[in-house]
Amino acid sequence: MYQVTRLTNGLTVATKEMPHMASVSLGLWVGVGGRYEPDALNGVSHFIEHLLFKGTKKRSAKEISQAVEGIGGYLNAFTGEESTCVYSKARHDRFDELLEVLTDMFLNSKFDPAEIEKERGVIKEELAMYLDQPQHHVQELLTETLWPDQPLGRPLTGTEKTLDAMARADLLNFLRTHYVTGATLIAAAGNLSHKRVAKVVARVAPRFPTGKRPRFVAADNAQTRPRCRLFTRKTQQTQLALGIRTCSRHDERRFALRLLNTILGENMSSRLFQVVREDRGLAYNIYSSLAFFDDTGDLVISAGLDTDNLPRTLKLILGELRRLRNAPPTASELRRARDYVVGQIDLSLENTESQMMWLGEQLINYGKIIPAPEIKRRLAHVTAREIRDVARDFVRPERLNLALVSPLKSENNLARLLRF
Structure with a gap:
C-alpha cells in the first residue's frame, strides 16, 4: 500500500511498505530540472546534483561514499527536465543511516570553490564524452530541433559556455530559491513502516528551506512544416x-x-x-x-x-x-501490445528501488499516486x-x-x- 504524508512546512513523505523485502530504497526528490533554468544558467541543476556528492560540513566526498557503501549500500543521482533525485539503497535496518546521509548532502553541502572547479572540468568531460558518441549526439540534436530556443531544447549538462560562466553564487542562489519544501519529496520503499518514516523525517523537516514549487517556461510548440x-x-x-x-x-x-x-x-x-x-x-x-x-x-x-x-x-x-x-491495428496486434505493456509495468515494480522511483515520478509529475491497476485498466479500454x-x-x-x-x-x- 502506498501512503503519503504532507508535513506542515510543505515537505512530502511517501512510502511503499514491502515487508517481505530485505532492502529499503530511499530517494530525495526535487521537482526541478533542466527546463526550470534560465538560458544563462543552462546546466545548473545537473551541476548542483554533482556538487551534492562533493562534501558537507562534516563529510568529505570520500566519506559520503563510505557512509553508504560501508554498510553494503549504494548511492546515485540523476537530473531530468522536470526533476532531480538523489537516491540510495541498503539493508532495511540501515534506513536511518541512509536518511541521515541524504539529508546531510541536501542541507549541508559546502560547495567548496576548489570542488566546484574540479567538477566543472568533470562535467565538461561528460559533455565531450556524449558528443563523441554519435547515438547520443543525435538525440541532443533532435532535442534542439524539437524545442528550438527554449529550455526543453537545451542539454541537461549545459554547454561549455554556460559551465564556464557559472559562479558559486549562481549555484547557491538557484539552490536556495528552487530546492524548497514545496518542491521536495522524500520517497521510500521496502521493509519499513510509513508511520516511523514520517516521524523520523519530521524531526529533520524544519531544517529544509520552505517555499512553493517554482514554475517553468511553457513549451512553445509552434511549427508549420517538417x-x-x-x-x-x-x-x-x-x-x-x-x-x-x-x-x-x-x-x-x-x-x-x-x-x-x-x-x-x-x-x-x-x-x-x-x-x-x-x-x-x-x-x-x-x-x-x-x-x-x-x-x-x-x-x-x-x-x-x-x-x-x-x-x-x-x-x-x-x-x-x-x-x-x-x-x-488488428485485434491480435492490439492484444499483444497491451499484454506487453501490462507485463512491463508489473516487471518494473518488482523491487524496492523501482517502487521508490514509481512513487517519486507519480508524486512529482502528477501530484498524486495513480495506482498501477488503474493504469492497466485504462490501457485495457483503449x-x-x-x-x-x-x-x-x-x-x-x-x-x-x-x-x-x-x-x-x-x-x-x-x-x-x-x-x-
Whole structure:
C-alpha cells in the first residue's frame, strides 16, 4: 500500500511498505530540472546534483561514499527536465543511516570553490564524452530541433559556455530559491513502516528551506512544416532520430500513444524492427520511445545504419507511420501490445528501488499516486480505432523533426521525404 504524508512546512513523505523485502530504497526528490533554468544558467541543476556528492560540513566526498557503501549500500543521482533525485539503497535496518546521509548532502553541502572547479572540468568531460558518441549526439540534436530556443531544447549538462560562466553564487542562489519544501519529496520503499518514516523525517523537516514549487517556461510548440537538422562528421554509420511532438502526460490520449509506441517500435516484434531489420537487414537496431512532460511530449524513432541505406530506411519508417494513420491495428496486434505493456509495468515494480522511483515520478509529475491497476485498466479500454485516431492527431508533417549525425554533406533530399 502506498501512503503519503504532507508535513506542515510543505515537505512530502511517501512510502511503499514491502515487508517481505530485505532492502529499503530511499530517494530525495526535487521537482526541478533542466527546463526550470534560465538560458544563462543552462546546466545548473545537473551541476548542483554533482556538487551534492562533493562534501558537507562534516563529510568529505570520500566519506559520503563510505557512509553508504560501508554498510553494503549504494548511492546515485540523476537530473531530468522536470526533476532531480538523489537516491540510495541498503539493508532495511540501515534506513536511518541512509536518511541521515541524504539529508546531510541536501542541507549541508559546502560547495567548496576548489570542488566546484574540479567538477566543472568533470562535467565538461561528460559533455565531450556524449558528443563523441554519435547515438547520443543525435538525440541532443533532435532535442534542439524539437524545442528550438527554449529550455526543453537545451542539454541537461549545459554547454561549455554556460559551465564556464557559472559562479558559486549562481549555484547557491538557484539552490536556495528552487530546492524548497514545496518542491521536495522524500520517497521510500521496502521493509519499513510509513508511520516511523514520517516521524523520523519530521524531526529533520524544519531544517529544509520552505517555499512553493517554482514554475517553468511553457513549451512553445509552434511549427508549420517538417524540420531537418544535419551534423556532418566522419562516422561509419548514420545515426537517425525522427521526433514527433505529441501530448502531455495529463492528456487522455497518452494511453493510446503508449500502445501505439509498442506496436510501432518498442520491442523486437514491433513493426519497425520487423520491417527494417528482420525483413531487409537495413539496421542493427531500430526502436521508438515516448517522453511525456507536464505540457507536451514526443515520440522518437532512432536507428543506426549504413549511410547508403538512409533514404530507403526513412521511406520505410514513414510508410509505417502512414500505415498507423490509415488503419487500426488488428485485434491480435492490439492484444499483444497491451499484454506487453501490462507485463512491463508489473516487471518494473518488482523491487524496492523501482517502487521508490514509481512513487517519486507519480508524486512529482502528477501530484498524486495513480495506482498501477488503474493504469492497466485504462490501457485495457483503449480501442484499435483510438490508436489510429491518435496517429492521425500527431503523425503530421508539421510535427515531424529529423536529426542526423552522418557523413552526409546535405540533408536537402531527405527533407523532401518528410511528407504524408
